[in-house]
Amino acid sequence: MAELVLMKGNEAIAEAAIRAGCRHYFGYPITPQTEIAAYMAKKMPKIGGVFLQAESEVASINMVYGAAATGCRVMTSSSSPGISLKAEGLSYIAGSDVPALVVNVQRGGPGLGGIQPSQSDYFQATKGGGHGDYRMIVLAPASVQEMASLTIKGFNLADKYRMTSMILADGTIGQMMEPISFEDAEIEKYEKPWALTGHENKRKHNIVNSLYLQPDALEKTNFERYERYKVVEENEPMWEEYMMEDAEICVVAFGIASRVAKNAVVAARAEGIKVGLIRPITLWPFPTKALRAAAVKCKAFVSVELNMGQMIEDVRLATECKRPVTLCNRAGGMIPSPDQVLESIRAAQKGE
Amino acid sequence: MAATSILLAGFGGQGVLFAGKFLAYKGLSQGKQLSWLPSYGPEMRGGTANCSVILSDTPVGSPIITEPDVLVAMNLPSLQKFVNSVVPGGKIILDSTLIDAKVERDDIEVFYVPATQLAKDAGFATLSNMILTGKVLKEIDIVSYEGNKETLESFIPAKKAGLIDMNLKALQIGYEL
Amino acid sequence: MAVVFEKPKALTNVPLHYCPGCPHGIIHRLVAEAIDELGIEGKTIGVAPVGCAVMAYDYFACDMIEAAHGRAPATATGIKRCRPDNIVFTYQGDGDLASIGMAETVHSAARNENITVIFVNNAIYGMTGGQMAPTSLPGQVTQTSPYGRDVNHCGWPIKVSEMLATLEGPEYIARVAVNNVKNVNNAKKAIKKAFQNQIEGKGFSLVEVVSACPTNWGMTPQKALEWVESDMLPYYPIGVYKDRTAAKEGK
Numbered sequence: 001m002a003e004l005v006l007m008k009g010n011e012a013i014a015e016a017a018i019r020a021g022c023r024h025y026f027g028y029p030i031t032p033q034t035e036i037a038a039y040m041a042k043k044m045p046k047i048g049g050v051f052l053q054a055e056s057e058v059a060s061i062n063m064v065y066g067a068a069a070t071g072c073r074v075m076t077s078s079s080s081p082g083i084s085l086k087a088e089g090l091s092y093i094a095g096s097d098v099p100a101l102v103v104n105v106q107r108g109g110p111g112l113g114g115i116q117p118s119q120s121d122y123f124q125a126t127k128g129g130g131h132g133d134y135r136m137i138v139l140a141p142a143s144v145q146e147m148a149s150l151t152i153k154g155f156n157l158a159d160k161y162r163m164t165s166m167i168l169a170d171g172t173i174g175q176m177m178e179p180i181s182f183e184d185a186e187i188e189k190y191e192k193p194w195a196l197t198g199h200e201n202k203r204k205h206n207i208v209n210s211l212y213l214q215p216d217a218l219e220k221t222n223f224e225r226y227e228r229y230k231v232v233e234e235n236e237p238m239w240e241e242y243m244m245e246d247a248e249i250c251v252v253a254f255g256i257a258s259r260v261a262k263n264a265v266v267a268a269r270a271e272g273i274k275v276g277l278i279r280p281i282t283l284w285p286f287p288t289k290a291l292r293a294a295a296v297k298c299k300a301f302v303s304v305e306l307n308m309g310q311m312i313e314d315v316r317l318a319t320e321c322k323r324p325v326t327l328c329n330r331a332g333g334m335i336p337s338p339d340q341v342l343e344s345i346r347a348a349q350k351g352e
Numbered sequence: 353m354a355a356t357s358i359l360l361a362g363f364g365g366q367g368v369l370f371a372g373k374f375l376a377y378k379g380l381s382q383g384k385q386l387s388w389l390p391s392y393g394p395e396m397r398g399g400t401a402n403c404s405v406i407l408s409d410t411p412v413g414s415p416i417i418t419e420p421d422v423l424v425a426m427n428l429p430s431l432q433k434f435v436n437s438v439v440p441g442g443k444i445i446l447d448s449t450l451i452d453a454k455v456e457r458d459d460i461e462v463f464y465v466p467a468t469q470l471a472k473d474a475g476f477a478t479l480s481n482m483i484l485t486g487k488v489l490k491e492i493d494i495v496s497y498e499g500n501k502e503t504l505e506s507f508i509p510a511k512k513a514g515l516i517d518m519n520l521k522a523l524q525i526g527y528e529l
Numbered sequence: 530m531a532v533v534f535e536k537p538k539a540l541t542n543v544p545l546h547y548c549p550g551c552p553h554g555i556i557h558r559l560v561a562e563a564i565d566e567l568g569i570e571g572k573t574i575g576v577a578p579v580g581c582a583v584m585a586y587d588y589f590a591c592d593m594i595e596a597a598h599g600r601a602p603a604t605a606t607g608i609k610r611c612r613p614d615n616i617v618f619t620y621q622g623d624g625d626l627a628s629i630g631m632a633e634t635v636h637s638a639a640r641n642e643n644i645t646v647i648f649v650n651n652a653i654y655g656m657t658g659g660q661m662a663p664t665s666l667p668g669q670v671t672q673t674s675p676y677g678r679d680v681n682h683c684g685w686p687i688k689v690s691e692m693l694a695t696l697e698g699p700e701y702i703a704r705v706a707v708n709n710v711k712n713v714n715n716a717k718k719a720i721k722k723a724f725q726n727q728i729e730g731k732g733f734s735l736v737e738v739v740s741a742c743p744t745n746w747g748m749t750p751q752k753a754l755e756w757v758e759s760d761m762l763p764y765y766p767i768g769v770y771k772d773r774t775a776a777k778e779g780k
Contacts, residue, residue, distance in 0.1 A: 066607025
């Protein structure tokens with residue numbers, strides 16, 4: 001085991017990105033993720049990398065697009081309102097099939113919203129956000145250690161499938177410190193024959209592009225892309241199960257909500273309620289199989305979220321509406337207390 | 353199987369986050385599981401700041417403290433805000449130089465530490481936070497008092513190493529109360 | 530038989546889609562000739578815009594990328610920062626560069642990003658069918674200024690070269706035209722210099738090419754070139770607006 005250090009979640013992302021071979025960061029300041037930019041600004045010049053503060057979120061994601069097209073490992077980070085601005089670039093990156101890592105340390109919305117932690121960009125991250133048919137791999141860390149490990153994983157998956165990996169964190173996980181160890185990052189290498197490197201008169205020119213004026217050609221690229229997405233859905237779902245062996249009630253929560261939910265599960269167990277937790281680690285692909293299996297033996301589900309109820313729709317889809325799913329939520333930057341979650345578990349137990 | 357949650361609260365600039373960081377590193381050096389969570393945003397700048405530290409023998413669940421075992425209050429608004437959230441049987445350590453109020457609850461232990469005055473008397477007016485932290489170390493069992501120097505060295509940058517001795521003295525003053 | 534005229538190597542064999550009389554063909558050719566003469570095709574990466582030149586990625590034989598509307602300088606920045614030894618250019622129209630992409634234009638110039646920008650100003654949105662552009666002249670009739678551009682209502686045209694020349698950042702800002710042989714020859718020199726500057730690491734070089742849009746101006750190609758001379762160039766005078774190296778050398 002490598003040495004344990006204390007680090008903020010945001011800093012862990014930055015350090016992990018560097019260890020994953022990322023040498024290019026383009027961003028624009030916004031709370032509560034600015035530590036990522038600050039860390040990069042300090043480190044990149046010392047290791048031959050590039051930190052560039054762009055003129056806007058729009059510019060920064062398009063810098064990422066250009067950098068990604070050259071085959072470099074590249075990233076940007078922002079928080080909710082900034083991700084809305086980046087939606088344009090996310091769509092182009094998807095349409096051009098280049099890999100990138102984008103971090104969203106969520107804050108409350110809509111609009112300017114607030115700066116306190118939130119999970120209200122679940123729809124935006126998992127259902128699109130930008131225009132067109134596309135998906136992003138969405139990774140939801142629940143600890144500082146996972147901020148690091150999922151960042152490394154995110155770069156690998158992005159390269160493997162030529163798509164964007166998004167780290168969907170929140171202000172709490174971004175700002176908190178926990179002990180973390182950096183194992184040697186497992187950097188997977190993928191050939192990038194499509195990359196813009198200059199053809200050196202040795203090959204036909206490469207074109208990175210998302211424009212297809214012939215509808216049949218555009219349809220073909222979309223169908224092919226979705227074949228790739230199918231492989232991701234088959235191979236890449238990640239989740240954690242906690243006390244699920246004999247569970248009759250299944251709590252579903254990700255990120256900071258899952259930490260609160262764990263406390264509540266422990267408290268409910270102490271009352272004799274057979275309850276467990278499924279924590280999706282990938283929000284897309286959603287761990288549908290795990291939820292479907294749970295729906296066979298659990299009589300009710302509780303979705304705990306820091307929003308008005310977004311993931312709950314995927315829980316209902318995954319469980320094919322076989323069991324009741326209730327929502328336990330706070331919004332706008334508020335976080336449910338373990339007691340609130342415990343109340344919801346009790347209600348589910350009683351069939352309310 | 354013990355866990356102790358400590359909520360430190362005061363004005364921005366009183367060293368609430370630093371004191372929390374010290375406790376977090378203390379936990380790290382003694383092999384504890386832990387979390388450190390600051391309040392963030394504009395309130396850091398002159399408003400109230402607080403910091404949640406959980407030290408535990410088992411993995412930390414939620415890093416958010418709703419019912420602290422120990423409340424360190426460095427000003428009156430912080431005491432008023434959190435006094436009723438302290439778990440029954442818990443402890444409040446407050447700076448009685450700055451807080452001219454008594455805690456009415458009788459289900460908790462309250463320590464009135466004139467930290468600001470003690471810090472002034474000792475010649476380091478800005479270290480009331482560490483005097484209070486010394487008292488925290490006295491009142492909790494999850495970490496032991498030994499090894500403070502190494503802990504401070506582990507996170508204070510070398511160019512500020514001159515501050516370590518003063519911090520150690522401040523901790524000592526609080527611990528010996 | 531002696532070859533007296535041939536297609537530049539840096540252009541592909543794909544037939545251009547531009548309207549009859551459109552100067553984009555000329556400007557593409559000038560860019561390609563500069564690339565050929567400097568021998569840089571193998572390491573050049575071009576950034577196509579959104580606008581009439583959107584399919585420039587099919588026409589230039591070097592590696593190409595299609596950027597989002599207005600973002601070409603940002604995309605080029607990302608490429609150049611990853612591959613500083615490659616030559617990176619953008620090819621943008623007036624709506625792309627001076628309206629939706631103004632922030633990216635100004636800031637890449639302010640950073641003295643070591644890229645080459647070819648800015649085609651024809652005072653109208655061509656691809657979408659002839660709407661008012663940020664560079665449409667006062668009184669100019671377009672689809673979205675059917676009574677003529679009313680500057681009291683929708684503001685004044687932006688003189689991009691003059692504006693960018695006020696910045697400390699950029700190395701080279703020049704305005705050229707392609708309405709006659711002499712101007713075409715001068716345009717070629719400016720474009721080549723803008724690439725040469727990048728090769729020498731001097732920084733942001735932008736060539737504004739005053740062009741024409743016979744289709745959307747509602748003119749014959751010949752008439753459109755005359756209108757460039759009579760109406761466009763008085764408002765957008767040809768010249769070198771900034772040349773840091775020349776200024777340093779006291780030229």
